[in-house]
Amino acid sequence: MLDWLGSSELIVWLASPLGAVLFVPLYAIWVTLLLPGIWASMLAGVLYGTWWGSLIVFVGASLGAEAAFLLGRYGIRDWSRRRLVGFPRLLAIERAVSREGFKLVLLTRLSPAFPFSLLNLAYGLSEVSLRDYNLGLIGIIPGTILFCALGALAGDVARFGDVLSGETSPAGWALRVVGILATVAVVWLVGRAARRALEAESNQLEC
Structure with a gap:
């Protein structure tokens, strides 16, 4: 599975139990620095598999989200507002979430x-409360599982020769592909439902 990333000592070490523990704060720092988490999530899938990777990513993402939230609220408000000027949809969410709280946080996470x-x-x-903000983090679970599953699958694809040679069960590999497709479908359906709910919420706020 590690062939997809090369055989560097760092990657091998990250795949160890101690490396998995360290991956959590590293992911949290990654999120706090506003870097996209997709590739880091896929890396977790490659290193730890779908389910352990999802758990590690969820904990790391939650810690990073907490740090970024507190920085935005108490530490770098002026910088944060300037950073969001180019994202009018996010500014609209900022205004609306103060009124709707947990509901809107959850929908935007989904x-x-x-x-x-x-x-x-x-x-x-x-002005969303810290409690509603933290509860809304459950909305990142579907996407977390999806990207970790894609990472785990990519690791197997890199070893496709093993499948052809019989070292890996073709039926087992096919089952993983089906699982990924099912996860994609669920995330797409949830995301579409969330978008519709957000549009309805936006229309109500404009009235």
């Missing part, structure tokens, strides 16, 4: 249309 890291800053600028 929708893939909103970048995770920048959302953390937008929420920090809003």
Whole structure:
């Protein structure tokens, strides 16, 4: 599975139990720095598999989201607002979430249309409570599982020769592909439902 990333000592070490523990704060720092988490999530899938990778990413993402939220609220408000000027949808969310709280936080977390890291800053600028913000993090679970599953699958694709030679069960590999497709379908359906709910919410706010 590590062939996809090369055989560097760092990658091998990250795949160890101690490396998995370290991956959590590293992911948190990654999110706090407003870097896109997709590739880091896929890396977790390659290193730890779909389910352990998803757990590690969720914990790391939650810690990073908490740090970014607190920075946006108490530390770098002026910088955060300047950073979001180029994202009018996020500024609109910032204004609306103060009124709707948990409901809107959850919907925007479920929708893939909103970048995770920048959302953390937008929420920090809003008046949403820390409790609602933290509860809304459950909305990142479907996307987390999807990207970790894609990473785990990519690791297997890199070893496709093993499948052809019989070292890996073709039936097992096919089952993983079906699982990925099912996960994609679920995330797409949830995201579409979230977008519709957000549009309805936006129309109500404009009235």
